[in-house]
Amino acid sequence: MAPETQRPSTQPSGGDSPTGGPSAGGLVRRRTVQAGGLEVPILEAGSGPLVLCLHGFPDHAASWVGILDRLAQDGYWAVAPAQRGYWPGGAATDGSYRASATGQDVLNLIEALGRERADLIGHDLGARAAYAAASLDATRVRKLVGMAVPYGPQLRTAWLTDGDQQRRSWYMFFFQTAMAEPAVVLNDFAFIDRLWQEWSPGYELPDAERSALKETLRAPGVLTETLGYYRQLFSPPTDEATRALEARASGAITVPSLYLHGADDNCMSVELSDGMNAVFKNGFERIVVPRAGHFLHLEQPKTVADHILSFLNN
Template sequence: MAIVTPPPPADRAVTVGSAHITESPLAASQIRSRRIQANGLDFPILEAGNGPLVLCLHGFPDHARSWCPLLVRLARAGYWAVAPALRGYWVGGAAPDGSYRAAATGQDVLALIESLGAQQAVLVGHDLGARAAYAAASLDGSRIAKLVGLAVPYGKGLATAFFADGDQQRRSWYMFFFQTRLAETAIELNDFAFLHRLWREWSPGYELASSDRSALNETFRQPGVLAQALAYYRQLFTPPSDPAMQALETLASRSISIPSLYLHGADDGCISAHLSEGMDAMFTNGLERVIMPGVGHFLHLEQTDAVLNHILRFLRM
């Protein structure tokens, strides 16, 4: 099912703001950074290009800068590509309502589309960013033109697997560990070696460049960010106590009526690709599901050009 593409050009290190990014030999000056107010937060964003809006939403343990290779390529294809930080991923970015649930991040996505002055956006979400994209599409599909999910499927299959699938329970050990008070200390030890162990396990054979690893460490070293990132997982297995948030979570988990594409790496060490089987039942306007061979969890970095080709083909349909 996957499109076979030649390997991307050799990487080189460039600088975006104060962080180093491994980028293919494309003009780093195409990437701009600023802040934008939405849903009570002042979101840092990276952006490139002009044209139809494509919002790229990162996951864990990751940050918006990992989208830079794709932002530049999307810009060259005629899109306005924007990668915001998820709530909690910067100093001063703590959730105003204390919520790091899917519905809250979905509301952020819809507010960002409005604040950016767009009527609609294409959403490209990876990992927790995919969760945010699904929630936004479920809450208000009129604001979403098309939806692309990467590495985290939608629907009840994944939630069931946390309780009933031994293989997925082993893969998801870190989620259960994050419920303990030991998590913060363990993650920070030896220059965040814990996080980079996850990267190695989830994307076998892929190695972050040293400059990218340093930039990722700096994200989680910021005051408050690690605890806020862990809150996504600490709220994952318990229902919200606020009735309003309970209702919103229900709305954010409905069927999705947006034309959608789903990409998953066959070698993903975080979430088994087979858990995406049957998720098409949750998509009432069509879902194309592609399992990419030889790719792990961070597929947008491992095979940026192949992922881009799938996205562009889908957007032009």
Template sequence: MIASAPSAEQRRADVPWRSPESYPATGHIRKRAVRANGLDFPVLEAGNGPLVLCLHGFPDHAQNWIPFIDRLAREGYWAVAPALRGYWVGGAAPDGSYRALATGQDVLALIESLGAEHAVLVGHDLGARAAYAAASLDATRVRKLVGLAVPYGKGLTTAFVADGDQQRRSWYMFFFQTRLAEMAIQLNDFAFLDRLWREWSPGYVLAASDRSALNETFGQPGVLTQALAYYRQLFTPPSDPAVQALEALASGPIAVPSLYLHGTEDGCMSAQLSEGMETMFTHGLERVVMPGLGHFLHLEQPDAVLRHVLRFLRS
């Protein structure tokens, strides 16, 4: 399905969007730590109602979900954006794992620690991988699933090996395997990350205050190395047979009603990689390709993305 751009009437009908830097540190956006799976996860939350977990990716952090969770809260949901493991001082993985299995287990543990029977999962990039793994591991805890910008299934792994276009887009993953990565990323006030944002979302410019907040996250002791561990463990299978079995389960079919959104101008992941992923979703998948949007589509055109999400949640 190819989505059309929102009409002027639709845009005027929307509640005005506010960028993350316009939100105060206190108020209706609440901050706290939630103990789950051996970690104290910093979370941002708003509203009351059915639980919606919003999971960030790389190079990003939970703060950029603030406008999204604010809008979800005003629509009657309890919206929570946790930091992924490793993205705060003291947040290093207790078991050393930054694999999709571990982050999926974190998501399920967070749902339980928040006192909910189940949750809607909205995941972008690495957050989408965590959402897929959680739904594969225990579909009873996931009411609905929304994936953004990173598809699901074996097609993505195949593309890393056989698709020259995707190999070019994924150059950063291979560079992250080297010992030069930490030094290169931090040079010139994290100019490396600026380059990724420009390449992945052409035409979108992160606000200066948001860029500063993001650099502050990756400048915390240990955080950058922990974030890179997600990629350094990506291509190496676990040696423990028990973990291998769990990873097979965490990458299996998903029995949860799902929505997938991808931008046509995504410079990180080709939208074509999501073609055919419907076979992995036994309870249905709606796939929407959004014209003119890049990798950070929920920041580039948040009203349009939120409309798709709300329509899906209410269906």
């Protein structure tokens, strides 16, 4: 069993937000890349070893801008792609929003960018995609950083048995209903504002970033596709090939890994990451970041970037 080191963050947090947050990013570039049958929009900065930054919900690639800048300053080629379904024309060609499909997207993008391997940083459902990519083909992943969504069977168990986590995950169950789309868009996406407020108490997403996120979700077809991630979450695949692929995508992880979780996360309980080391077979460290909720890379950008760079550089 790989050793686990658990410790609270010791990085300074005072004055953290102005350094490396989304308002930075003068060096970030935009373009599209043909990968896996989709024209994937990406944000990128710097040059050097490739690092992919993968967003979750309700979020988009732009929330990585501050981290992209920090990675670029440290000599990396930092790339944040839009996840499948998050842009008009970006709907999954195979209809799948399962972990194996998003993990394969990551591997396809590494190839499309002309690299053999990459470091992966994933937040929320982006973490799930990163875990799946590393499970599907560990030879393509050098190091892995997961944030805010743990890996392992304990999460599914919690949805069945843990009343506290069931309360935190109420939105997942609501998304199974036909009411979800009209409810989410009502009153200028007040539903999305509520999720951010609940998940990261005390953090206020700046107005410009909030508006940009809502524009992403407002684009034709995007909201229904993004809800597909949750509508497929609790339903097992019906065909043998997909079941086998999903099993591969949820196996043990054999690349060095770091996991970061906000101490005040009201979406995913930090306790759900207890015991994660059991499924990481080549080194694992967990760091609980104080004074941070679910969107810890925005709430404590310097602290999170410092931890990531320390891990990638060693």
